[in-house]
Amino acid sequence: MALNVIDVKTIFGSWPKRAIDVSPDDLLASMRRHGISRAVSLASAAILYDDQPGNDETWEACASRPELVPAATLHPYNYLADEGRVPALKEQGFRFFRFFNKLLGYSLDLYCVTQILRQLGQVGMPCMMDATSPEDIWRMGRLSQANDVDIICTELGYIVEAEVIAVARDYPRLYFDAGHMTSPDGIELFVRHVGAHRLVYGSDYPFDDTLPSLLMLQQAAISEADRQRIASANIEELLGL
Amino acid sequence: MSLSMEKIDCHTHVGPYYLVLIRETGFADLAELMQRANIKVACISHTQSVFHEMVPGNAKLFAALERYPQMRGYIYVDPHRPQASIEEIEKYAGHPQVVGIKSRSVYHGVPFDAPEYIQILKAAERHGLAMLHHTDSVEVARQMASVIRDLDMNLIVGHSGLAAWRSVVPLFADIPNSYMDICCSIAEAGRARAIADIVGVERMVLGTDMNLINPLWTIGMFEAAGFSEAELRQIYWETPNRILKLGLA
Numbered sequence: 370m371a372l373n374v375i376d377v378k379t380i381f382g383s384w385p386k387r388a389i390d391v392s393p394d395d396l397l398a399s400m401r402r403h404g405i406s407r408a409v410s411l412a413s414a415a416i417l418y419d420d421q422p423g424n425d426e427t428w429e430a431c432a433s434r435p436e437l438v439p440a441a442t443l444h445p446y447n448y449l450a451d452e453g454r455v456p457a458l459k460e461q462g463f464r465f466f467r468f469f470n471k472l473l474g475y476s477l478d479l480y481c482v483t484q485i486l487r488q489l490g491q492v493g494m495p496c497m498m499d500a501t502s503p504e505d506i507w508r509m510g511r512l513s514q515a516n517d518v519d520i521i522c523t524e525l526g527y528i529v530e531a532e533v534i535a536v537a538r539d540y541p542r543l544y545f546d547a548g549h550m551t552s553p554d555g556i557e558l559f560v561r562h563v564g565a566h567r568l569v570y571g572s573d574y575p576f577d578d579t580l581p582s583l584l585m586l587q588q589a590a591i592s593e594a595d596r597q598r599i600a601s602a603n604i605e606e607l608l609g610l
Numbered sequence: 611m612s613l614s615m616e617k618i619d620c621h622t623h624v625g626p627y628y629l630v631l632i633r634e635t636g637f638a639d640l641a642e643l644m645q646r647a648n649i650k651v652a653c654i655s656h657t658q659s660v661f662h663e664m665v666p667g668n669a670k671l672f673a674a675l676e677r678y679p680q681m682r683g684y685i686y687v688d689p690h691r692p693q694a695s696i697e698e699i700e701k702y703a704g705h706p707q708v709v710g711i712k713s714r715s716v717y718h719g720v721p722f723d724a725p726e727y728i729q730i731l732k733a734a735e736r737h738g739l740a741m742l743h744h745t746d747s748v749e750v751a752r753q754m755a756s757v758i759r760d761l762d763m764n765l766i767v768g769h770s771g772l773a774a775w776r777s778v779v780p781l782f783a784d785i786p787n788s789y790m791d792i793c794c795s796i797a798e799a800g801r802a803r804a805i806a807d808i809v810g811v812e813r814m815v816l817g818t819d820m821n822l823i824n825p826l827w828t829i830g831m832f833e834a835a836g837f838s839e840a841e842l843r844q845i846y847w848e849t850p851n852r853i854l855k856l857g858l859a
Contacts, residue, residue: 389799526795527822530631551795552632553643553824577797581830584613588646588826 372587375407375438375601375610376400376579377465377497378523378546378571381430382413391575393430393437400436403579405572406601407610409465411440416469420444421454428461438608440465440497444473445481455488464494464608471499471524477508483516490518495607497546497571499524506532510540519544519607523571527552530559537563544607546571547599548582556589556599565595569604613833615842618651618850618858619644619825620766621742621791621817624671625657632821637674637681640821644680647818647825652681653742653854655712659686668698675707682856684712684742687730689720696733703737709854710740710764715750722753731761740764740854742791742817745771751778759785764853766791766815770805779808789853791817793828802835811837814845815853 383390393410400408412430415423424441431439441463443454458466466489470477477498489496500506500522506529513520523546525533530552533545537559547556547568559568570586572579586600604610626635634642635657644652654675659667664686671683685702687695702708711734715722722743734741745751745767751774758765770790771778782788790805790813806814816832818825832845851858 527630527632534631549795551823551827552630553821554632554634555824558631558633573797575799578799578831578834580834581797581827584826584830584833585824 371404372596373601374403374405374570374583375409375604376405376572376574377409377521377569377604378548379408379410379574380413380416381410381575384413385417387576389575393434396574397434397436399574399579403583405579407436407438408574409438409440409604409608411442411467415442416472420447424458424463428463438465438610439463440467442467442469443485445475445479445485448481448485450481450484450488455485455494456492459492459494464610466494466496468496468498471501477505477512483512486512486516486518490516495519495521497521497523500529503529503532506536510536510543513540513542518542521546521569523549525549527555530555534559534562537567543567544569544603547586548572551585554590556585557591560591560595565591565598566603568599569607570600613829614648615839615846617647617649617816617829617846618653618854618856619649619818619820620653620815620850620854621768621793622652622654622820623657623660623822624654625667627657627822628661630822635821637678641678641680643820643825647829649818649825650680651856651858652820653684653709654681655684655686655742660712660714664688664691664698665694668702672702672705672707675705682707682709682854684710685739687711687713689713689715689718689724689726689730692726692729695730699730699733699737699739703739708739709856710734710742712742714744715753716744716746722750723757728757731757731763735761735763738855740766742766742768744768745778746774747771748774748777748781751781755781755785755788758788761787763787764789766817766853768817769794772796775801775805779805783808786813789813789815789849791815792831793817793819793823795823797827797831800835802831803837806835806837811841811844812849815850816846
């Protein structure tokens with residue numbers, strides 16, 4: 370049976386720090402080439418320029434393309450909790466939120482980050498955060514627990530796998546992006562010690578090639594049921610797709 | 611997709627790592643990983659040599675190789691011990707499965723163009739050995755470029771500069787005995803093709819950094835780059851076979 374893959378980590382738009390200029394249709398074409406049925410995505414304008422019009426651009430692009438699931442973002446430096454922007458995003462129909470703490474260089478220890486997380490927990494919207502240091506993994510575990518919110522931890526590498534497994538076992542609302550578990554048996558070890566129910570697949574298109582992460586998932590020595598969970602079932606459940 | 615194409619992997623390791631969670635680190639585990647990615651020949655350095663002690667690590671590697679005909683060995687060299695490194699080269703240069711020397715100048719804190727390295731390189735050159743060198747910065751690449759162009763030795767630029775590849779690779783553009791191995795934990799889109807555009811496909815080789823990194827990760831970078839089947843055959847087999855003097859069909 371063909372693997373149904375949902376990619377939780379993509380963007381579209383232009384990126385001034387790289388020669389990247391990807392339209393939503395370019396993203397769709399790449400998904401088709403790689404056999405990816407749906408992708409969670411957002412406009413680069415929301416990350417780099419102005420979050421509200423950028424979120425609107427995301428919404429419009431995804432509204433006419435059912436394969437794309439819109440993700441929203443807000444910059445914590447430009448956030449006032451009492452403006453109610455997180456509930457408004459939920460009201461608009463967004464199902465997922467992304468922090469870009471690595472790209473934008475802010476700390477997860479900011480109180481505004483906690484305020485956003487608290488509101489995400491209140492409206493039941495999962496989110497994704499970047500692990501910029503090994504300490505960030507446990508930090509995300511504590512944040513998920515304290516704010517009653519599901520967090521997907523991304524930007525992992527082979528160096529932190531022991532920490533990932535240890536935190537995952539104790540913090541059930543923390544999920545992990547399997548797309549960058551690059552050690553030869555990284556996915557297998559996680560599945561054995563924690564379970565496939567806590568992994569999702571993200572390619573980081575268009576920054577990264579999709580094929581390396583996809584090949585690792587396709588070839589991992591796990592059951593087909595576990596592979597399908599990681600490829601799509603977990604994110605479908607998390608986002609209510 | 612050319613996953614079924616047979617491959618020679620110029621950059622692999624065997625042995626335990628204290629700094630990462632990898633449980634399957636033995637020679638048999640490496641053999642199993644090779645099969646998964648259709649790697650017919652793997653060129654290895656031992657982690658004991660790479661991280662701690664050159665002599666016992668080299669000894670373990672070359673003793674085990676005799677049981678694994680699909681594997682080849684790099685003699686690890688330590689610039690703080692140039693004489694001992696030269697003795698290691700003399701000891702193993704005649705081994706039927708040796709392909710070259712390997713080192714990491716940054717780890718040792720010795721510049722690649724320092725006299726200690728030059729002595730070692732000259733010894734390897736006398737024996738017709740290639741070299742795989744960990745290349746993670748512009749500074750290291752400049753040192754390598756200044757030395758290697760005058761040697762009759764094939765140099766594999768391990769990692770091609772990692773995140774600094776845009777500045778590192780052009781330093782080797784006009785050095786015909788340098789070859790690019792792109793393994794890296796970042797799968798930056800378009801990197802493999804861009805490097806080939808700078809040095810030429812004929813100076814690209816497959817190095818995966820297994821058992822540290824899943825070999826499919828780097829193979830995926832090549833497969834995504836839009837190389838023709840003939841170009842992939844060159845990268846996966848013909849160029850490594852030639853520059854490491856493997857003599858395979």
